[in-house]
Amino acid sequence: MKKPALEGHEILFRYDSAFVLDVPLIEVFPRKVLGIIGPNGSGKSTLVKILSLLEKPLSGSVVIEGKAIGGGREALSVRRRFSVVFQQPLLFNRSVWENVATALKFRKESAESVRKKVDLWLRKLGIEQLAERPARTLSGGEARRVSLARSLVCDPKVFFMDEPFANLDQPTKENLMHELRSIIKESDIATLFVTHDREEAAVFSDTLSVMHEGKIVQSGTPVEIFSQPVSPFVADFVGVKNIFPAYAESNLNEQNIGLGSIRITAPTDKVGPVHVSIRPEDILLSRERVQSSARNVFRGRITHIRRRERTFYITVDIGIPLVCLVTKSSKEELGLKKNMEIWMLFKATSVHVI
Amino acid sequence: MLLIAQTTYTASELIEIILVTLQVTSTAILFAILVGMPLGIALALCEFPGKKVVLTVMNTCMGLPPVIAGLMVAMALWRSGPLGNLALIYTRTGIVIAQCIIASPIVAGLTMSAIQQLDPNLRKQVRALGATRLQMVVVLLREAKLALLAAIMAGYGRIIAEVGAVMIVGGNIRGDTRVLTTAIVLETRKGNFEFAIILGLILMALAFTINLGLTHIQQKRLAG
Numbered sequence: 001m002k003k004p005a006l007e008g009h010e011i012l013f014r015y016d017s018a019f020v021l022d023v024p025l026i027e028v029f030p031r032k033v034l035g036i037i038g039p040n041g042s043g044k045s046t047l048v049k050i051l052s053l054l055e056k057p058l059s060g061s062v063v064i065e066g067k068a069i070g071g072g073r074e075a076l077s078v079r080r081r082f083s084v085v086f087q088q089p090l091l092f093n094r095s096v097w098e099n100v101a102t103a104l105k106f107r108k109e110s111a112e113s114v115r116k117k118v119d120l121w122l123r124k125l126g127i128e129q130l131a132e133r134p135a136r137t138l139s140g141g142e143a144r145r146v147s148l149a150r151s152l153v154c155d156p157k158v159f160f161m162d163e164p165f166a167n168l169d170q171p172t173k174e175n176l177m178h179e180l181r182s183i184i185k186e187s188d189i190a191t192l193f194v195t196h197d198r199e200e201a202a203v204f205s206d207t208l209s210v211m212h213e214g215k216i217v218q219s220g221t222p223v224e225i226f227s228q229p230v231s232p233f234v235a236d237f238v239g240v241k242n243i244f245p246a247y248a249e250s251n252l253n254e255q256n257i258g259l260g261s262i263r264i265t266a267p268t269d270k271v272g273p274v275h276v277s278i279r280p281e282d283i284l285l286s287r288e289r290v291q292s293s294a295r296n297v298f299r300g301r302i303t304h305i306r307r308r309e310r311t312f313y314i315t316v317d318i319g320i321p322l323v324c325l326v327t328k329s330s331k332e333e334l335g336l337k338k339n340m341e342i343w344m345l346f347k348a349t350s351v352h353v354i
Numbered sequence: 355m356l357l358i359a360q361t362t363y364t365a366s367e368l369i370e371i372i373l374v375t376l377q378v379t380s381t382a383i384l385f386a387i388l389v390g391m392p393l394g395i396a397l398a399l400c401e402f403p404g405k406k407v408v409l410t411v412m413n414t415c416m417g418l419p420p421v422i423a424g425l426m427v428a429m430a431l432w433r434s435g436p437l438g439n440l441a442l443i444y445t446r447t448g449i450v451i452a453q454c455i456i457a458s459p460i461v462a463g464l465t466m467s468a469i470q471q472l473d474p475n476l477r478k479q480v481r482a483l484g485a486t487r488l489q490m491v492v493v494l495l496r497e498a499k500l501a502l503l504a505a506i507m508a509g510y511g512r513i514i515a516e517v518g519a520v521m522i523v524g525g526n527i528r529g530d531t532r533v534l535t536t537a538i539v540l541e542t543r544k545g546n547f548e549f550a551i552i553l554g555l556i557l558m559a560l561a562f563t564i565n566l567g568l569t570h571i572q573q574k575r576l577a578g
Contacts (some may be wrong), residue, residue: 049478052482054478054482076486079482083483084478086479090476090479092496106484106486106489107484
């Protein structure tokens with residue numbers, strides 16, 4: 001595996017006595033996107049500012065190529081190998097071309113080099129036709145592209161993005177994410193990407209770290225994070241719907257888990273108080289009791305039906321309210337209605353014990 | 355010619371009064387920009403012990419009665435004063451000093467607020483693009499240029515209309531330190547109201563022309 005392009009060691013930061021950022025280790029690798037997710041106020045943006053040398057930590061160090069970075073001219077020269085885009089495009093009151101040229105002019109590159117690089121990045125981000133437009137007259141999506149071109153034009157080694165897709169409509173966001181990911185993968189850029197949007201994070205990142213109250217509480221691939229959350233907070237934040245406190249009893253093969261008034265079966269070696277989560281898409285609904293290898297079969301009553309784009313969340317009370325995800329066609333086939341009695345089943349392996 | 359004949363001024367004297375007015379006010383605003391803008395930038399961007407005290411002093415000076423400023427400068431420049439050996443009392447340089455003291459806090463205060471009104475994240479964005487501290491300041495000034503021009507216009511408006519300090523420090527000496535405002539006061543005292551009004555109209559035309567120029571630059575940049 002390649003060496004990290006950027007490391008943060010023992011980063012400690014304090015806003016006031018109430019908030020402390022405490023990150024023992026964070027590493028960003030070339031050609032990889034590290035996503036940082038967490039609710040608002042969890043310290044994601046502060047971490048970006050510290051790692052990009054825009055904010056000084058109380059203690060700890062930012063390490064590039066094995067060397068801890070000091071202040072003054074050294075910090076400036078390292079900062080010139082980074083690029084940061086913030087939630088707002090923050091364009092200057094000049095033309096698009098002048099905006100994109102800004103970082104190169106700061107570095108006193110020759111006029112010819114500036115022209116070539118600016119033209120190249122305007123083309124790469126599909127905004128060459130906007131070159132002469134005053135930046136303040138652009139739409140949200142266009143402004144975001146200009147902001148990205150302005151940051152990427154100086155060929156950064158580490159690229160920080162703080163909620164770069166916020167406030168964009170879905171098609172614009174999807175196109176931009178797709179193009180940007182291709183650009184990152186084609187280059188040697190190490191990217192740190194901050195968002196509070198779980199779907200963005202899952203699609204855009206190679207690895208994810210979840211932040212909560214100034215600490216990284218779980219790191220892993222998006223699949224690991226979304227399927228095996230290590231705490232009720234992570235499970236809740238990444239959108240696991242069915243998460244309940246429970247009690248695991250010892251059994252030779254599988255655990256019987258007391259879940260309110262019902263008992264479910266799940267493979268785990270944990271004993272005692274636990275949390276269980278069951279992904280809504282892993283639960284099947286049926287009008288009749290079906291013969292299946294699934295160990296957890298219950299009958300319950302539909303209490304809520306909520307539409308979510310092309311799918312529906314169906315809440316079934318089986319002693320506890322379990323949420324299932326069904327497609328529109330399944331809903332119509334089964335004739336699902338509020339207060340209807342229904343069978344539900346899920347495999348023991350679909351139960352994640354935290 | 356009729357106008358001139360009714361007064362004690364010749365045409366060339368009148369032109370000289372206008373030129374002296376332009377000379378002292380433009381020199382004073384230039385120095386006020388040189389003093390006030392860096393001070394305003396520093397107050398907007400830097401944190402240091404005693405900043406609140408400096409801000410309070412600056413805010414007080416923004417509303418400083420010009421006659422007090424004139425008195426302080428005159429006391430310093432009088433022959434017996436600490437700067438008496440410079441022989442600047444009753445000179446145009448003396449007027450420039452007084453006007454600079456009056457305009458600098460206005461330019462500084464409005465510069466500070468112009469910079470502070472920019473999005474705080476803009477500063478971080480500029481630094482993140484690899485700017486040195488000086489490059490960052492240049493970009494911020496460029497972004498705040500409309501408000502900065504307003505600061506200059508406010509400072510200039512204050513000194514071109516100023517009379518008390520100019521009278522005390524300059525002495526209203528004919529052919530030397532007489533400017534439009536002091537000439538208006540003098541003519542009014544003498545009962546030459548018509549001529550005082552003419553001088554007033556000239557003063558207003560000057561102020562209007564200068565502000566028209568600055569407004570043109572301001573709005574052209576806004577459109578650009």
